Amino acid sequence: MPKINGNEIRPGYIIEHDGGLWAAVKVNHVKPGKGGAFAQVELKNLRDGRKLNERFRSEDKVEQVRLDTKDQQFLYESDGKLIFMDNITFEQTELDADLLGDRRPFLQDGMVATMEYYGDEALSVRLPQKVICRIVETEPVVKGQTAANSFKPAILDNGVRIMIPPFIGAGEDIVVNTELFEYSERA
Template sequence: MPKINGNEIRPGNVLEHNGGLWAAVKVDHVKPGKGGAFAQVEMRNLRNGSKLNERFRSADKVERVRLEQRDMQFLFESEGLLTFMDAETFDQVTLPADILGERRPFLQDGMTIVVEFYESEALNATLPQKVTCTVVETEPVVKGQTAANSFKPAVLDNGVKVQVPPFVGPDEDIVVNTETMEYAERA
């Protein structure tokens, strides 16, 4: 596995640290007035979900792990576990539902997502960046409300609340960005 310097860590990188696999969630580069610069890294353990804050100086070397990414189809959820199937080999993999966090409601039946593997162990799942949802409930259009940055609350078919432009009405399909959980465009 390639070793990288502490100042080369980026959010999303997977590192081998203290005998575990950690995903860098947030990275802040700090240059204090006295002493050398360092990276303050917030990491999440890919196996048990625990969090850790660690400081890496630029001279520190860390193992960067490359995860194999496979497209898999979502089949079903039972007892807090999500089951996915590889479309080519028909192998099935289960992951805990909380691995998707607050993005869990955007997972739809039959959706193809990316599952990341370390050797043969499934560790992480990533939703597509954009998902189409239907607006179930929103306020009616107010005449004259055409300001550039005006948004109104809307409830989607999966129960998630997002802010939408004033021209979007009930029963309309919209595209939502799953990374920012915001309205992207009309479908």
């Protein structure tokens, strides 16, 4: 695996640090008035979800890890485990449902998601960026409420609350961005 300097760490990089695999969530480059520059990095453990703030100087060497990715189809959830299937080999993989966190409601039956592997160990799953959801409940349209940035609250069929434009009503399908939890467009 390639070694990189501590100041080359970018958000999204996976590094091996303190005997674990960590994803760089936020990186802030600091140049104090006295002393050398460093990168203040917020790391998230890929195995147990712990967070860590660490300083890396330019002379520090860290190992960057490349994860293998495979597209797999979501089958079902059982006892807090998500079951996915490889569409080519038909092998099934289990992942903790906690790994998805807030994005769990957007996982739909039959959805194809991208699994990330370190060797043979499944570490995480990435959902498609855009998912189609149905609006179950929202406020009725108020005549004259056409201001450019006016939004109203809505509840989706998966129970998630988001803000939508005023011209969309209950029963309509919309496209939701799963990373930002925002309305994207009509379906």
